[in-house]
Amino acid sequence: xxxxxTPGQTxxxxxxxxxxxxxxxxxxxxxxxxAVVLRGRVLDGDGHGVxxxxxxxxxxxxxGTIAVEPGSLRRDGWTFTGFGRASTGPDGTYAFTxxxxxxxxxxxxxxxxxxxxxxxxxxxxxxxxxxxGDTAALAADPLLSALPEHAxxxxxxxxxxxxxxxxxxxxxxxxxxxxxxxxxxP
Amino acid sequence: MNPLAVPARELEPQSVxxxxxxxLDAGYRGAGVTETQPRLDYPPYRSxxxxxxxxxxxxxxxxxIERCAPCFGARDVDPLDADLTVGHPGAPIxxRTVVTGRVLDGDGRPVxxxxxxxxxxxxxGRYxxxxxxxxxxxxPNFTGAGRCLTDDDGWYRFQTIxxxxxxxxxxxxxxxxxxxxxxxxxxxxxxxxxxxxxxPGDPLFALDPIYQSIVDPRARDRLVAAYDHDxxxxxWATGYRWDxxxxxxxxxxxxxxxxxxxxx
Numbered sequence: 001x002x003x004x005x006t007p008g009q010t011x012x013x014x015x016x017x018x019x020x021x022x023x024x025x026x027x028x029x030x031x032x033x034x035a036v037v038l039r040g041r042v043l044d045g046d047g048h049g050v051x052x053x054x055x056x057x058x059x060x061x062x063x064g065t066i067a068v069e070p071g072s073l074r075r076d077g078w079t080f081t082g083f084g085r086a087s088t089g090p091d092g093t094y095a096f097t098x099x100x101x102x103x104x105x106x107x108x109x110x111x112x113x114x115x116x117x118x119x120x121x122x123x124x125x126x127x128x129x130x131x132x133g134d135t136a137a138l139a140a141d142p143l144l145s146a147l148p149e150h151a152x153x154x155x156x157x158x159x160x161x162x163x164x165x166x167x168x169x170x171x172x173x174x175x176x177x178x179x180x181x182x183x184x185x186p
Numbered sequence: 187m188n189p190l191a192v193p194a195r196e197l198e199p200q201s202v203x204x205x206x207x208x209x210l211d212a213g214y215r216g217a218g219v220t221e222t223q224p225r226l227d228y229p230p231y232r233s234x235x236x237x238x239x240x241x242x243x244x245x246x247x248x249x250x251i252e253r254c255a256p257c258f259g260a261r262d263v264d265p266l267d268a269d270l271t272v273g274h275p276g277a278p279i280x281x282r283t284v285v286t287g288r289v290l291d292g293d294g295r296p297v298x299x300x301x302x303x304x305x306x307x308x309x310x311g312r313y314x315x316x317x318x319x320x321x322x323x324x325x326p327n328f329t330g331a332g333r334c335l336t337d338d339d340g341w342y343r344f345q346t347i348x349x350x351x352x353x354x355x356x357x358x359x360x361x362x363x364x365x366x367x368x369x370x371x372x373x374x375x376x377x378x379x380x381x382x383x384x385x386p387g388d389p390l391f392a393l394d395p396i397y398q399s400i401v402d403p404r405a406r407d408r409l410v411a412a413y414d415h416d417x418x419x420x421x422w423a424t425g426y427r428w429d430x431x432x433x434x435x436x437x438x439x440x441x442x443x444x445x446x447x448x449x450x
Contacts, residue, residue, distance in 0.1 A: 002293065003290060003292065003294050003431045004222055004405070004408070004431065005222060005223070005292060005431050005432060005433040005434075006379065006381060006408050006429075006430045006431050006432070007222060007223050007224055007381060007400045007405050007406065007408060007409060008223060008224060008379055008380060008381050009224060009367075009380070009381045009382040009396060009397075009399075009400075009409070010380075010396060011367070011369075011380050012367060012382075013315075013317055014305065014315040014317065014318060014367075015305065015367065015380075016315065017305040017313060017314060017329070017330060017331050018303050018304060018305025018306075018330075018331040018332075018369065019303060019305070019369060044236040044237050045235075045236040045237070045240070046236050048236075050237065052317075056378070058251060058252075058254075058255070058256055059251060060250075060251055066250070066251060066254050067257070068257045069257060070257050070258050070259030070260070070262050071259070071261050071262060072256055072258065072262060073258065073262035073301075073333075074261055074262055081256060081257070082256060083256035101251075104249065104250035104251055105250065108249075111249075111251075112251075113251050113375050115375070115378050117380055118237055119233055119237075120234050120235075120236070120237035120238075121226065121234070121237050121238065122224040122225065122226050122228060122231065122234055122238070122396070122399050123223055124378060124379070124380055125239070125243075126243075126376065126378075142247075143244075143246050147244070170236075170237050170238065170239060171236060171237065171238060171239055171240050172240070175239055175240055175241060176239075177241075178239055178241075178243045178244065179243055179244055179245075179246045180242075180243035180244065180245050180246070181245075181246065181247070181248050181252070181376040181433075181434060182245075182247065182248075182434060183292050183376075183433050183434025184223075184376070184433045184434060185222050185223065185433075186221050186223060186225075
């Protein structure tokens, strides 16, 4: 018999105690070659920033390969592990320094896998932050091409001078598209 | 002065929250569909009102990156990180306890050499966190954060202090059942889980909207550890057993490559 999954619970207000660590949001050191900033705000249904949210990213390298290197919790400054974690500030802002991931298969759209946690959010949410630029790959992406334009827009980061901006709206008219994978039940 | 005695807003009584929970429970029992996870939309947990998506999650097949998981190793985790009772000048106050169990994927296979993180209040119900205003004492010998890697059979093990219940501002006289926060990774990023472990027989279960947001009684019981006298040790610590099952089948990067090579 297939075992039934353990239920999730909210991360609560005090997750920094157990989950935050030194340089958790620095997948590469700030200012290093090819470093970009991925930043945005986590917003609630009233448009207010969520000051007690945690955003995790998991991504490929620029060449599309996936790191199998430990070291995310104790950054050595040169090993790229592909994983990072950022807690939001008072206005709901989070920021990572990382490198732009490449597509894991040639011709596919590149994205970062994103998990969102917050006080008031009873289980984690999954989404994707697609990188803008490769319009052909974005247009051909199976997920994006299946979504109406207003929903599709929530999944594509915007380029700015330093990198990319990706806001996460938990609720409301511009609500981010959140994802459910096979095997996940209500 | 007790900061909790000066409410910033009029807090509703427990009876209002309890009757809302009872109505949702009756609705669930009448629906005849089995749920296994918490509801994101659970109004008795007031903070969830503005923080739950209005639309259902979109069903999608995981792509390559989502079928893999971050890798953690001995470089990340010191073996002493699994003992929350050490690392301070003295011993912490409270009931010393060991919590252990296995992390399994949705097929029941052990999740090996993967990261488990925990955090918790101290024995008095106070978090060593700047935002915790509960006027209970901090323990200079207890921080309340730990980590370990599962072993080759998926086992984790922490030695800690049993946390106390603590009050919060969801409603008037709201108290959380004692719990440990758990953060777990699987072999795929899609299995990422953050949850809470509870202790058996807690009188606050029926009153707590976070625990009751899992409306199925068998499902929420999966968060309650079992007292295990074989984990309890002579003249030292009580012991609890709690297994964690992640969603969906696990997949190693190698499996994913094989599948892609098969023409996917």
